[in-house]
Amino acid sequence: MRRSPIDYLRIAGILDGTSLLTLLLIAMPLKYFADLPLAVTINGSIHGGIFLLYIGSILYAAIRIQWSISWSLAAVFVAFIPFGNFIFDVYLKKVKDRYPVKPFRMSWIIYSIIFFSFIDLFAQLPVMSTFAKSVGASAFIAGIVVGLYSFTNSFGNIASGILTDKIGPLSMMLFGLAATSASLFSYHFVDDPLTLLIVRSLHGFFGGLIVPAAFTLLANTTAHDKQGSKSAVTGSFVGIAAIIGPAFSGIMASKTSVPNVFTVIGALGVLLLVCSFLLRQVHVKKQEREASHVSFKWNRDVQKAFMGAFFLMFSQGALAYLLPLHVEALGYSSRMSGTLMSMFGIVAVFLFILPTNRVFNRVDPVYTMLIGVAVLAISQMLIGQMTTTLTLYLVMILYGIGFSSLFPSINTLLIQSTTPETRGQAYGYFYAFFSIGVVVGSSVLGFLRIGIAGGFMLTGVVLTGFFIVVLFDIRKRVKSKKISDFSMK
Known part of the structure; x- marks a missing residue:
């Protein structure tokens, strides 16, 4: 079965939400309470790379499916809220079949x-x-x-x-x-x-x-x-x-x-x-x-x-x-x-x-x-x-x-x-x-x-x-x- 652009967005969103949580709940406590700033450096770099991938998946979805710009803005907004990506993923799963895929424009x-x-x-x-x-x-x-x-x-x-x-x-x-x-x-x-x-x-x-x-x-x-x-x-x-x-x-x-x-x-x-x-x-x-x-x-x-x-x-x-x-x-x-x-x-x-x-x-x-x-x-x-x-x-x-x-x-x-x-x-x-x-x-x-x-x-x-x-x-x-x-x- 061919994957929808929303599937790629969901995968990238879960990865982004997970890396944000590890940054906030693991890396930052290690920096401030265990004197390990390297944890934030490594986790922050990984999170930054995943976030760029997530933004790319939002753009790809916006190009390929028939949805309003408000969906793209919401996708960006939830990335800055702990557990936001996971909540957004529930909604994406429900509405995925409502949006047809458009032909890719060269x-x-x-x-x-x-x-x-x-x-x-x-x-x-x-x-x-x-x-x-x-x-x-x-x-x-x-x-x-x-x-x-x-x-x-x-x-x-x-x-x-x-x-x-x-x-x-x-x-x-x-x-x-x-x-x-x-x-x-x-x-x-x-x-x-x-x-x-x-x-x-x-x-x-x-x-x-x-x-x-x-x-x-x-x-x-x-x-x-x-x-x-x-x-x-x-x-x-x-x-x-x-x-x-x-x-x-x-x-x-x-x-x-x-x-x-x-x-x-x-x-x-x-x-x-x-x-x-x-x-x-x-x-x-x-x-x-x-x-x-x-x-x-x-x-x-x-x-x-x-x-x-x-x-x-x-x-x-x-x-x-x-x-x-x-x-x-x-x-x-x-x-x-x-x-x-x-x-x-x-x-x-x-x-x-x-x-x-x-x-x-x-x-x-x-x-x-x-x-x-x-x-x-x-x-x-x-x-x-x-x-x-x-x-x-x-x-x-x-x-x-x-x-x-x-x-x-x-x-x-x-x-x-x-x-x-x-x-x-x-x-x-x-x-x-x-x-x-x-x-x-x-x-x-x-x-x-x-x-x-x-x-x-x-x-x-x-x-x-x-x-x-x-x-x-x-x-x-x-x-x-x-x-x-x-x-x-």
């Missing part, structure tokens, strides 16, 4: 690979500069080490785009996944600055091969009228990676080491590589598999998508550089910078996954892009003026709304203005603009030395300038269409 593997690529990126943020110094790098070399990933990543994006159209997105994505996982494992061999520079270069380049191929494969296997909402769902996985990545790497690096952080992410990459071979079942049209002889065209909409990608990440680079400085200058702890960044990510993820994402199927992406840019510009101008905790959080909520509007819009615009034969190359350039935008956003503001408030204001002005350019282009397009319609009459 798009979830692609989403997971996109998540892997971005958690790989975001996990580096809090640990790379300190890791560089730990192997003997100077402050100058450490700065190069941090930026080198994005620099070589842009070349990987372009190479992936060109090769995706020639050998197919699936083959390109599998190669990028394998090479990136190998480069993640290689951090264990780093013991001097030169080796670290080499590993960072390879890591950035190979990491750049994945995203254009993954987005191309997803776009080419999605119905035209669902592209907008699919782009929003994709954005939710990027947002989740942005929330989890820094916290995961910061905590794990402090408990173990930075190479171990990358080893865990590399292991996830290997697991996804194995799962990715299932994607060969996905129907891909012949013209998407064979080498393309259609030339890529830089039409107006493609250019707007590229500019949108650049300015979105320019805004992100400015935020990553200025927000910690602003929080520190106000006298708050550095932890608040992380929670503020998480706030905008959480808002964006909710807007991506809620029914609000359907608006991207119904509204011209140029207009939703305009809204996103305008909200980001206003947010950047306001952040530098905010001095209280409440107002900072409110502005970051506003920033999350702008991000959640702009990211799906530029993806949808790119898809609608390209063909499957050239979409890989388009995505290659698209994500190269992403990488360059981050570097420019942080480095230019650091070079200008115009102060924190001035940096936020300048970023807002730059985004406003882009808003005006797009607005005039839309008005010009509407005017040309009216003239064309009039002449046809």
Whole structure:
């Protein structure tokens, strides 16, 4: 008899509940009453691993069966209550037959690979500069080490785009996944600055091969009228990676080491590589598999998508550089910078996954892009003026709304203005603009030395300038269409 996803959830839940009880009733008394702290260390590590397995089983169940999100939230909640998993298991056993199993959608593997690529990126943020110094790098070399990933990543994006159209997105994505996982494992061999520079270069380049191929494969296997909402769902996985990545790497690096952080992410990459071979079942049209002889065209909409990608990440680079400085200058702890960044990510993820994402199927992406840019510009101008905790959080909520509007819009615009034969190359350039935008956003503001408030204001002005350019282009397009319609009459 074939097992239901709920069966796997029940098994993982019993294991999680048992490890929690042993931690609370055995390991902790041994630590505090028998002076054996190692018991908590061992049991805590085992419980942490089982909990991750349990979360994975919740996600698998949510994907495969027809139940409401409240069941998934309840499953997470009971994991923190002693005996909660056992009580929940009784209910799961009773209701198991009420929920039919849905066919597994291959798009979830692609989403997971996109998540892997971005958690790989975001996990580096809090640990790379300190890791560089730990192997003997100077402050100058450490700065190069941090930026080198994005620099070589842009070349990987372009190479992936060109090769995706020639050998197919699936083959390109599998190669990028394998090479990136190998480069993640290689951090264990780093013991001097030169080796670290080499590993960072390879890591950035190979990491750049994945995203254009993954987005191309997803776009080419999605119905035209669902592209907008699919782009929003994709954005939710990027947002989740942005929330989890820094916290995961910061905590794990402090408990173990930075190479171990990358080893865990590399292991996830290997697991996804194995799962990715299932994607060969996905129907891909012949013209998407064979080498393309259609030339890529830089039409107006493609250019707007590229500019949108650049300015979105320019805004992100400015935020990553200025927000910690602003929080520190106000006298708050550095932890608040992380929670503020998480706030905008959480808002964006909710807007991506809620029914609000359907608006991207119904509204011209140029207009939703305009809204996103305008909200980001206003947010950047306001952040530098905010001095209280409440107002900072409110502005970051506003920033999350702008991000959640702009990211799906530029993806949808790119898809609608390209063909499957050239979409890989388009995505290659698209994500190269992403990488360059981050570097420019942080480095230019650091070079200008115009102060924190001035940096936020300048970023807002730059985004406003882009808003005006797009607005005039839309008005010009509407005017040309009216003239064309009039002449046809």
